[in-house]
Amino acid sequence: MSHGPRSGLAAVSTALLAMSRHLEVRDVLKTIVASARELLDAQYAALGVPDDHGGFAQFVVDGVSDDQWRAIGPLPRQHGILAAMLHEPGPQRLADVRKDPRFEGWPSAHPELADFLGLPIRDGDEVIGALFLANKNCPKPDGGCGFTADDEELLGILAQHAAIALTNARLYERSRELTIAEERSRLAHELHDAVSQKLFSLRLTAQAAARLVDRDPARAKGELQQVAALAAEAADELRAAVVELRPAALDEDGLVATLRTQVRVLDRAHCARVTFTAHGVKALPAAQEEALLRVAQEALHNALRHSGAKLVGVTLDRRGSGAVLRVSDDGTGFDPRLVRRAGRHLGLVSMRDRASGVGGALTVRSAPGEGTVIEMEVPGG
Numbered sequence: 001m002s003h004g005p006r007s008g009l010a011a012v013s014t015a016l017l018a019m020s021r022h023l024e025v026r027d028v029l030k031t032i033v034a035s036a037r038e039l040l041d042a043q044y045a046a047l048g049v050p051d052d053h054g055g056f057a058q059f060v061v062d063g064v065s066d067d068q069w070r071a072i073g074p075l076p077r078q079h080g081i082l083a084a085m086l087h088e089p090g091p092q093r094l095a096d097v098r099k100d101p102r103f104e105g106w107p108s109a110h111p112e113l114a115d116f117l118g119l120p121i122r123d124g125d126e127v128i129g130a131l132f133l134a135n136k137n138c139p140k141p142d143g144g145c146g147f148t149a150d151d152e153e154l155l156g157i158l159a160q161h162a163a164i165a166l167t168n169a170r171l172y173e174r175s176r177e178l179t180i181a182e183e184r185s186r187l188a189h190e191l192h193d194a195v196s197q198k199l200f201s202l203r204l205t206a207q208a209a210a211r212l213v214d215r216d217p218a219r220a221k222g223e224l225q226q227v228a229a230l231a232a233e234a235a236d237e238l239r240a241a242v243v244e245l246r247p248a249a250l251d252e253d254g255l256v257a258t259l260r261t262q263v264r265v266l267d268r269a270h271c272a273r274v275t276f277t278a279h280g281v282k283a284l285p286a287a288q289e290e291a292l293l294r295v296a297q298e299a300l301h302n303a304l305r306h307s308g309a310k311l312v313g314v315t316l317d318r319r320g321s322g323a324v325l326r327v328s329d330d331g332t333g334f335d336p337r338l339v340r341r342a343g344r345h346l347g348l349v350s351m352r353d354r355a356s357g358v359g360g361a362l363t364v365r366s367a368p369g370e371g372t373v374i375e376m377e378v379p380g381g
Contacts, residue, residue, distance in 0.1 A: 016161050024286050025058075025166065026060075029060040032165070040136070043063055043135035043137055044064065048082065054078050059075045068109065071109035081094075081102050085130035086130050091118065093151075095114075114146075115136055116134050117155060119155060122163055131155070131162065136151070208223050251286075255284065255293060255316070259314060262300075263275070263300075275313050277316075279316075282318065284378060287357075288322075300314070301347070303329040307333070313326075314326070327375075328374075329372055330371045335367065335368060336348070358378055360378035360379065363377075
């Protein structure tokens with residue numbers, strides 16, 4: 001089979017590896033479309049993910065500029081040839097899509113498509129997408145050339161692997177949503193405890209001031225000043241809770257800003273001093289930033305809940321094209337070998353899994369009485 005500049009088994013392998021490398025759904029969709037277009041040497045490629053209302057929840061294109069795509073207008077509906085790919089089991093290979101009886105025309109800014117190859121992407125019996133290519137790059141004297149049976153077979157193989165990659169990405173995102181919900185719940189408990197302690201102290205101090213008003217006004221005044229200070233601290237904790245319990249801001253704010261916010265909240269909520277510094281860190285692939293954030297949160301939880309530390313430091317530094325995260329504390333420390341033998345992992349297994357899952361590495365250094373350092377390095381993009 002010959003399919004242009006990226007033909008053969010090596011090209012197929014490259015395309016499949018590219019699809020399996022991403023964990024975010026949007027990244028997977030873009031990779032599928034770009035791989036299909038390059039592999040089959042087409043001018044245009046697109047992939048639509050259907051919604052439940054006759055349209056597409058997502059529609060990714062390759063070969064069309066951003067300006068062209070904006071000019072085309074809203075996402076297409078499930079009609080015409082697109083509906084056929086979503087509701088009929090087989091591929092659609094057409095010499096000229098414009099001559100097909102199901103053709104219903106293009107928006108005014110839409111590029112002109114002629115030869116067409118499309119098929120559904122299936123997860124079992126469920127159609128989870130529609131993948132199509134148009135305008136194969138080859139000479140077309142008298143309407144000849146176009147997509148071949150070999151192209152159709154190759155796209156079918158690609159679609160099967162695309163289904164696996166897309167399903168895995170969806171499962172990853174659902175798992176991440178559950179992790180975020182669990183983390184927010186845990187932080188809510190921590191913040192609730194911190195605010196409750198402040199309010200309890202405020203109540204006791206106010207009662208003491210009330211008893212002193214008549215017999216020792218000077219001391220009562222001092223107690224009331226303490227009431228004001230405790231009330232201000234409680235208000236700060238509540239404001240921190242509101243900020244922290246918003247949906248995770250990693251996608252919008254980036255890893256450095258998100259870590260800085262969470263460290264600031266934990267510093268307020270705990271007796272230990274919690275600090276954060278970052279040096280020269282550039283944006284990383286989304287999956288690596290997610291893993292670094294979760295490892296930092298797990299290490300901070302261990303340090304603040306189990307180590308008795310007075311100082312916990314979080315640093316994030318650039319290392320080559322990647323980054324290294326370090327969470328250190330001056331707490332009681334532990335013997336990592338004894339922890340493993342006792343079956344208590346303090347989250348170390350999940351942290352190592354997160355690191356290895358994004359091509360990184362986790363190092364744990366600790367000893368009784370010497371504190372703990374958790375270090376995670378990722379390679380970057």
